[in-house]
Amino acid sequence: MIKTRRSDFFKRQLNVLADLHEAEWLTEHRKKALSVSRDLDWPDYPRVLKTTFQAISAPSSWSLQEEKTFLTEKSQIRIEQSNLSSLKIYLPRELQKLGVVVMNLFEAAEKRPDLVQQYLQKDPNNRLLAMHQAYWNCGLLIYLPNDLHLEKPIEISLTVDNYASAIEQHILFITGSGVTATVVQTTKSSPGLEKVQLNSVFDLIAGPGSRLDCFAVDQLNHSKISYFNRFSRLGVDAEVNWLLAEMNLNNLVGECSAILNGNGSKANLRVVSLADRKQKQALMTKLIHIGQHTTGNINQRGVILQDGRLIYNAVGKIVKGAHGANSEQSSRILLLSPTATGDANPILLIDENDVEAGHAASIGRVSPEQLYYLMSRGLTVDRARQLLVKGFFDDLLDRLPIENLRAELDQALERRLLTNVQKSVS
């Protein structure tokens, strides 16, 4: 559809895009996304107001000031980004020889259009994603060739501790067939950064027979609402396991979805999150079963304190022809204050007969009997609650492959629970 009238704002944005010194096809791609965005609606997340999204999608400026790639003799791939000012890529020489690619996404758009052009998402289905496609201003291409087995986790970190107007990160992660790897993505922001806008999309394409264990630990402390999307597309017999630890202080709209295209593909989406004070978190997990004999599992655990609000929407969609699909989901929310509110909405959309699907959702408070039992051994009510919350998260968090990170999360969790209890008493 051709729009005959465009606002000045939109024209300006198009001009900005035209001024970018990047691969021409990419600028075209952005322009298209921007123009499509005007016809699309905001994402349709149950119980999340559409106005939430307007706050998220601010157009961004482009400039990554410093970028370096280090070829190392070690065996681990590490990528560290700090604000929009620096990007450091540590790539083992050995792996580079084997065909591993780790590159700034701008550079990759020019040097590896075969990968980027082919896999960069084209048809956004909502305005938020379309705007992200138009405006992403930093990102990565990671490509792991066929039959690569990585022993050490790939670490991708983004730290925002300084003024930056907007960071719109896009990570394109592509694997060939038969790849096994672990990815740990940590994103942190410091408190008090009032103008920072931070959004991130992780787009994972898992080749046939690949197995990828992905961990995302988000500790966002800046003030504006963030949008995070982890999106996986799975080939035949591929397996992708996600664990999201949402330990943010700001408001969040998060999505984690797996498109089970390949026959026999499998996805586990696990989420652990904590909401407190007046924080709002909305998390959308989605399993889309397209191939035959696909298996999907969603497992979400949330703890809410004070006036926190947490919304879990879990979608299991089985399309026509996805014979033998199995889609399970379980969402559990633990309320630790009388004013905390939580929603767990299971949504099963099934268009095929010979499939299995199930859901369990529960919202509960800590049982007085459990508290009594723990306290009868001398634990204070704070300590007892702490243990219960830790217990509630543990079997999911225990899977984190990096011990330091696990300890850091435990400490953050303890600190927050303690502050919370003290506040609620006074």
Added chain:
Amino acid sequence: MTTLEIKNLHVQAEGQHILKGVNLTVSTGEIHAIMGPNGTGKSTLSETIMGRSGYQVTEGDILLDGKSILNWTVDERARHGLFLAMQYPQEIPGITNMEFIRAAVNAGRPKEKAIKVRDFLQQLDEKMALLKIPEEMAERYLNEGFSGGEKKRNEILQLLMLKPRFAILDEIDSGLDIDALTIVAKGVNSLRGAEFGSLIITHYQRLLKYIVPDVVHIMMGGRIVKTGGPDLAAELEKTGYEGLAKTLGLETADHD
């Protein structure tokens, strides 16, 4: 010596007047048994001493070394050396047995004197061996999926690790076979000494063959109706509660 004194204790729970003037004094160095028919208020007494919510003291007092503990929270009572081995221990998934016991041991200590991990593990190993608890139970979630007997043994394990001044054992013998009973008794007996007092609540005389009490109390209708030496338990075994009630000129308290 420490003394736990229960004075003319009247307790209501769920609108019912259950304890109607219990008097009882236990000192460290002593083991007391409380026997009585079902529904006579034995468990109410133990839960009230521990401070469980829902048990309202309407009259009387509970004193630890002369100080009233009625305004103390459950955890304060525990940190002052009271311990209740529960009849129905809670299952708490997510918290391992070991993690919980360590937190409980440290709860009774100042922060800078937290138990060293190695010391803790050594003690835990020792006590678990004494109670014939398989090693893997330390790593399992607190009571989750434990059999009735395992739960009871786990209560005694906590007792041995926490070394309280007073332990109330609420029907610790129910659901135990004779082997398990011997092991549990061995555990409790290992604590016997000048620094430890206990209140053993039971239906049957059976347990008291293995943990021989210094004093036996019979409770009926929310009161202690008779107190005697260890032979009182044996006597009761012969006459039954009904027989005893008759001799004492009481109505049986089955429906109390």
